[in-house]
Amino acid sequence: MISVTIRLFASYREIIGKSSILMNVSKGALVSDLLTDLLEQYPQLAGSPSKIVVAVNHEYQTHSYTLHMNDEVALIPPVSGGG
Amino acid sequence: MNELSSNSQINIIISNEQLDVTEAIKFVTSKKSGAIATFLGNTRDNNLSRSVKLLEYESYQPMANKKLFQTAEEMLYKWDVDRVSIAHRIGKVPLGQTSLIVVVASKHRDAAFEACRYSIDRIKEIVPIWKKEYYEDGEIWIGSQSGVEFSSTKKVKT
Numbered sequence: 001m002i003s004v005t006i007r008l009f010a011s012y013r014e015i016i017g018k019s020s021i022l023m024n025v026s027k028g029a030l031v032s033d034l035l036t037d038l039l040e041q042y043p044q045l046a047g048s049p050s051k052i053v054v055a056v057n058h059e060y061q062t063h064s065y066t067l068h069m070n071d072e073v074a075l076i077p078p079v080s081g082g083g
Numbered sequence: 084m085n086e087l088s089s090n091s092q093i094n095i096i097i098s099n100e101q102l103d104v105t106e107a108i109k110f111v112t113s114k115k116s117g118a119i120a121t122f123l124g125n126t127r128d129n130n131l132s133r134s135v136k137l138l139e140y141e142s143y144q145p146m147a148n149k150k151l152f153q154t155a156e157e158m159l160y161k162w163d164v165d166r167v168s169i170a171h172r173i174g175k176v177p178l179g180q181t182s183l184i185v186v187v188a189s190k191h192r193d194a195a196f197e198a199c200r201y202s203i204d205r206i207k208e209i210v211p212i213w214k215k216e217y218y219e220d221g222e223i224w225i226g227s228q229s230g231v232e233f234s235s236t237k238k239v240k241t
Contacts, residue, residue, distance in 0.1 A: 058149050074143055074146065074211070076143070077224065079213060081140060081183070082206040083126070083181075
């Protein structure tokens, strides 16, 4: 198993009620596997996991990205900065 | 909570204090630049005919810093721009105050105007910062409504 930290912001943070979650996934797991597990635990996230934008270690990644030990996986709701 | 990254051409600030446009202009000013374009994004009291009482910004700070820096690098790469300063405010921002500053210096005005315009669209596309609007009867994260393009801002497709 490898453990990763999930970071949650804005609407996702409020829906789940936490700003970060530690999760264990099997070695070789992809972002898509992690999202499937996450939505099982937190069905209130709703919607399709394929629509969730993800960043790993501060860079956008596709759902086919292979996770590594201690990766920081951020779920990025539609951004709305800029005034 | 001041996050800052900088090199000789780029200055990025994410701050929960009031932004200082004079400082941003000072950073980009040099003898070689004949044009300085300044954009201020201010918090306003209305959106889609709803009355807004207060705005709040949340950021994924290290990544927001990185993506603001990337935006500035793209401006330097795409246009003949000399220096860029970008500042974004986070936390609760009272109405009528500045939440975003972009200042661009270039030799001639076209590059400064175009790069400045580009940066605003790009920020709304790639920088992990979120805006919440507070109303008399509730609050909402802008851009977070599933299936609805609620925000009045232009969305650039990747």
